Amino acid sequence: xxxxxxxxxxxxxxxxxxxxxxxxxxxxxxxxxxxxxxxxxxxxxxxxxxxxxxxxxxxxxxxxxxxxxxxxxxxxxxxxxxxxxxxxxxxxxxxxxxxxxxxxxxxxxxxxxxxxxxxxxxxxxxxxxxxxxxxxxxxxxxxxxxxxxxxxxxxxxxxxxxxxxxxxxxxxxxxxxxxxxxxxxxxxxxxxxxxxxxxxxxxxxxxxxxxxxxxxxxxxxxxxxxxxxxxxxxxxxxxxxxxxxxxxxxxxxxxxxxxxxxxxxxxxxxxxxxxxxxxxxxxxxxxxxxxxxxxxxxxxxxxxxxxxxxxxxxxxxxxxxxxxxxxxxxxxxxxxxxxxxxxxxxxxxxxxxxxxxxxxxxxxxxxxxxxxxxxxxxxxxxxxxxxxxxxxxxxxxxxxxxxxxxxxxxxxxxxxxxxxxxxxxxxxxxxxxxxxxxxxxxxxxxxxxxxxxxxxxxxxxxxxxxxxxxxxxxxxxxxxxxxxxxxxxxxxxxxxxxxxxxxxxxxxxxxxxxxxxxxxxxxxxxxxxxxxxxxxxxxxxxxxxxxxxxxxxxxxxxxxxxxxxxxxxxxxxxxxxxxxxxxxxxxxxxxxxxxxxxxxxxxxxx
Amino acid sequence: xxxxxxxxxxxxxxxxxxxxxxxxxxxxxxxxxxxxxxxxxxxxxxxxxxxxxxxxxxxxxxxxxxxxxxxxxxxxxxxxxxxxxxxxxxxxxxxxxxxxxxxxxxxxxxxxxxxxxxxxxxxxxxxxxxxxxxxxxxxxxxxxxxxxxxxxxxxxxxxxxxxxxxxxxxxxxxxxxxxxxxxxxxxxxxxxxxxxxxxxxxxxxxxxxxxxxxxxxxxxxxxxxxxxxxxxxxxxxxxxxxxxxxxxxxxxxxxxxxxxxxxxxxxxxxxxxxxxxxxxxxxxxxxxxxxxxxxxxxxxxxxxxxxxxxxxxxxxxxxx
Numbered sequence: 001x002x003x004x005x006x007x008x009x010x011x012x013x014x015x016x017x018x019x020x021x022x023x024x025x026x027x028x029x030x031x032x033x034x035x036x037x038x039x040x041x042x043x044x045x046x047x048x049x050x051x052x053x054x055x056x057x058x059x060x061x062x063x064x065x066x067x068x069x070x071x072x073x074x075x076x077x078x079x080x081x082x083x084x085x086x087x088x089x090x091x092x093x094x095x096x097x098x099x100x101x102x103x104x105x106x107x108x109x110x111x112x113x114x115x116x117x118x119x120x121x122x123x124x125x126x127x128x129x130x131x132x133x134x135x136x137x138x139x140x141x142x143x144x145x146x147x148x149x150x151x152x153x154x155x156x157x158x159x160x161x162x163x164x165x166x167x168x169x170x171x172x173x174x175x176x177x178x179x180x181x182x183x184x185x186x187x188x189x190x191x192x193x194x195x196x197x198x199x200x201x202x203x204x205x206x207x208x209x210x211x212x213x214x215x216x217x218x219x220x221x222x223x224x225x226x227x228x229x230x231x232x233x234x235x236x237x238x239x240x241x242x243x244x245x246x247x248x249x250x251x252x253x254x255x256x257x258x259x260x261x262x263x264x265x266x267x268x269x270x271x272x273x274x275x276x277x278x279x280x281x282x283x284x285x286x287x288x289x290x291x292x293x294x295x296x297x298x299x300x301x302x303x304x305x306x307x308x309x310x311x312x313x314x315x316x317x318x319x320x321x322x323x324x325x326x327x328x329x330x331x332x333x334x335x336x337x338x339x340x341x342x343x344x345x346x347x348x349x350x351x352x353x354x355x356x357x358x359x360x361x362x363x364x365x366x367x368x369x370x371x372x373x374x375x376x377x378x379x380x381x382x383x384x385x386x387x388x389x390x391x392x393x394x395x396x397x398x399x400x401x402x403x404x405x406x407x408x409x410x411x412x413x414x415x416x417x418x419x420x421x422x423x424x425x426x427x428x429x430x431x432x433x434x435x436x437x438x439x440x441x442x443x444x445x446x447x448x449x450x451x452x453x454x455x456x457x458x459x460x461x462x463x464x465x466x467x468x469x470x471x472x473x474x475x476x477x478x479x480x481x482x483x484x485x486x487x488x489x490x491x492x493x494x495x496x497x498x499x500x501x502x503x504x505x506x507x508x509x510x511x512x513x514x515x516x517x518x519x520x521x522x523x524x525x526x527x528x529x530x531x532x533x534x535x536x537x538x539x540x541x542x543x544x545x546x547x548x549x550x551x552x553x554x555x556x557x558x559x560x561x562x563x564x565x566x567x568x569x570x571x572x573x574x575x576x577x578x579x580x581x582x583x584x585x586x587x588x589x590x591x592x593x594x595x596x597x598x599x600x601x602x603x604x605x606x
Numbered sequence: 607x608x609x610x611x612x613x614x615x616x617x618x619x620x621x622x623x624x625x626x627x628x629x630x631x632x633x634x635x636x637x638x639x640x641x642x643x644x645x646x647x648x649x650x651x652x653x654x655x656x657x658x659x660x661x662x663x664x665x666x667x668x669x670x671x672x673x674x675x676x677x678x679x680x681x682x683x684x685x686x687x688x689x690x691x692x693x694x695x696x697x698x699x700x701x702x703x704x705x706x707x708x709x710x711x712x713x714x715x716x717x718x719x720x721x722x723x724x725x726x727x728x729x730x731x732x733x734x735x736x737x738x739x740x741x742x743x744x745x746x747x748x749x750x751x752x753x754x755x756x757x758x759x760x761x762x763x764x765x766x767x768x769x770x771x772x773x774x775x776x777x778x779x780x781x782x783x784x785x786x787x788x789x790x791x792x793x794x795x796x797x798x799x800x801x802x803x804x805x806x807x808x809x810x811x812x813x814x815x816x817x818x819x820x821x822x823x824x825x826x827x828x829x830x831x832x833x834x835x836x837x838x839x840x841x842x843x844x845x846x847x848x849x850x851x852x853x854x855x856x857x858x859x860x861x862x863x864x865x866x867x868x869x870x871x872x873x874x875x876x877x878x879x880x881x882x883x884x885x886x887x888x889x890x891x892x893x894x895x896x897x898x899x900x901x902x903x904x905x906x907x908x909x910x911x912x913x914x915x916x917x918x919x920x921x922x923x924x925x926x
Binding site: 079080081083084085090092093167169171172173174240241259260261262263264265266267285287288289290293296297300480481482483485486487518519520 | 636637638642649650651652653654657660688689690691692699758759762763766770771772773774775776777779874876880884887889
């Protein structure tokens with residue numbers, strides 16, 4: 001259920017509306033679910049708030065007597081209409097993913113590390129020697145139209161993604177790991193040779209390479225089923241526009257879609273065939289609500305909960321009597337990156353430049369120690385953000401290492417490091433020169449957000465000025481989302497350092513972001529030592545969790561020592577819930593499903 | 607006249623052509639492309655590059671333009687990168703919402719503006735006239751988004767009189783009375799906002815026309831024949847003064863399209879204006895170009911419509 005991948009597509013949408021509304025003088029705009037890559041900021045609180053994050057729970061505390069049935073009213077906080085592609089295989093929009101939570105066709109359930117367990121509709125086993133994954137489905141599971149789930153329903157998504165007519169991003173290097181996928185995509189084979197039906201409840205997938213990512217439902221393994229009895233005969237090119245995907249998708253989840261107003265709202269009714277038993281609610285209505293009005297709507301009791309509610313609007317709901325605020329860690333971190341080289345696009349390899357302006361690791365470390373991230377988290381984010389110490393968010397129960405010291409605020413140490421490295425103020429103007437005594441100007445690229453984002457940026461610049469570093473903004477101001485990534489990816493010479501954010505997804509492997517051939521390795525840092533560790537983290541030996549953890553830790557220590565990228569913040573996402581809602585949880589590992597949710601009053605409490 | 611209209615339509619072709627060229631080139635200048643937004647650690651950069659190549663985004667702009675214009679001439683505006691559906695179908699859905707919103711707005715606009723304009727003109731320089739002028743100055747000066755936000759907050763949230771977003775409630779079935787009413791109800795607040803903001807020019811026009819007409823010979827003649835003042839107003843002055851207002855209709859429609867960008871965004875009303883803004887953010891080129899072309903066409907059509915109406919209501923005017 002929690003293998004949802006996040007897509008930055010939505011963030012650019014959210015951002016665009018934000019620009020308009022911000023220009024309209026609307027006091028605050030926030031980002032939503034699916035916005036991995038932009039800065040969330042908000043107004044200043046006057047009191048230095050303590051760590052609110054730890055006081056918020058993940059489960060509703062309502063213990064009242066529940067009413068029979070009832071309809072849950074959900075506000076989907078979004079700046080633009082949802083796209084309405086209700087297929088896990090085809091969707092790309094984060095909002096669509098939010099809407100599919102109620103109908104989910106996920107076949108695996110996951111544990112605290114987002115690894116597949118045997119509790120779900122399907123279970124898998126890996127034969128590391130033969131490089132074959134066997135997937136077996138439970139008997140007695142039915143689609144929402146009463147049709148029994150078949151093993152073909154699990155095989156179909158592979159045939160869609162691999163199909164030559166498929167135009168999404170999921171036909172990728174991971175998918176090509178399946179034996180025969182490339183031949184099928186090229187049209188030289190009618191089926192994917194590596195995918196075989198064994199019997200009515202079992203299939204096998206032959207892979208070229210096995211890696212621990214399989215357990216994270218990655219490396220080519222697909223975690224969702226498609227109703228083959230309905231869509232098998234629809235040509236792949238037409239599927240994304242077909243009513244079976246857009247209007248009346250058949251589901252395996254606790255609810256099924258009854259009615260849709262395109263882009264605006266979805267009405268669900270309970271799925272009587274749900275394999276875990278009939279849901280307690282009669283139905284759910286989800287409506288798109290702009291972030292500017294979400295808080296007032298909650299206060300007025302128009303909704304039972306808000307999904308994708310911006311953490312920066314926390315102050316608007318914190319004192320509401322009818323609302324309980326739930327919080328959980330986001331699968332994301334913000335970071336400060338240093339440009340240390342270039343991408344050789346011909347060879348597809350990162351090439352480090354020993355003469356790069358930021359090449360001295362003591363300079364980088366000093367810049368990390370100089371930032372008062374702790375204070376910004378408290379003052380601007382109500383403690384809903386905390387300083388990150390690692391590239392693995394704390395959600396990953398056994399991979400996150402809480403003992404890493406990270407870069408805590410320590411300006412004294414920063415100055416010491418700079419002095420040691422030879423960055424000293426020679427002309428006595430309070431600004432340090434480089435080792436040769438030439439003026440040192442460091443250019444920082446940041447993404448534009450609202451006015452608070454700008455304030456925080458100024459605060460960072462001040463932090464650096466305090467230790468004697470002259471940091472200025474690339475282009476003189478913060479940069480629009482699309483332009484920012486264009487510049488950062490193109491290794492724009494105007495950028496020495498940059499601040500961004502990554503959603504990690506559910507696979508803790510840092511391979512895609514930091515390996516020597518990763519286009520998203522924006523700092524262009526690649527050493528043999530680092531590459532070796534990364535390869536080890538995803539190697540077959542790493543099926544042994546202890547081995548993997550050990551290599552991850554070694555890699556993180558290396559990254560902390562070399563500091564090509566310094567993690568800045570981990571974030572909490574919040575879900576405000578009306579107090580009439582019972583048995584609802586946003587905990588990643590909860591046993592409570594949407595089928596357990598109940599209401600304790602006829603209407604939301606005002 | 608038919609000949610003239612035909613000629614005007616023919617002139618539109620080069621105008622639209624230049625517009626399409628401009629928008630196409632300018633869209634290319636925007637940083638990023640439809641796939642920039644899909645970068646996450648989970649996406650394979652090689653696949654994104656492959657999709658770019660497949661979509662032809664790596665070709666020089668004139669090749670892309672040639673391809674696009676060739677298809678557009680056959681009525682095919684391509685597929686939306688974001689919504690994964692035919693642009694014409696996507697815009698069609700939204701255009702219908704915008705059309706109805708504009709329709710109701712125009713009706714409300716005239717319901718508010720005409721009586722006010724007539725009263726101001728008839729009782730010129732009275733306290734009533736002055737307060738109407740004050741009203742029209744205030745509404746002229748106030749930016750669209752400010753009034754929209756105030757109304758949304760006050761009537762939508764504080765008083766709960768109107769729905770605060772969307773175009774229809776999900777529980778009704780299309781075709782039923784409840785559905786139609788729900789649609790109407792959702793459009794009311796944005797339409798009122800728009801109508802109030804658009805009244806100024808009509809009030810001012812009508813007022814000055816009526817003040818002018820009051821001094822005309824035919825009014826004096828009518829009065830000297832003993833026709834009561836009330837009748838002179840309804841029969842003579844009003845009719846004549848209304849001419850330019852009728853002609854304004856075409857431009858009003860044009861103005862509505864510009865306003866729709868703000869109104870629809872603030873009221874989260876899924877129409878063309880909102881679609882336009884979101885497609886710019888996501889660099890959905892095919893939708894952006896198609897919408898600009900549509901806006902351009904409608905603007906030209908609006909001004910033509912104004913000329914035609916003018917020549918119908920006032921036989922002295924000939925469009926040549």
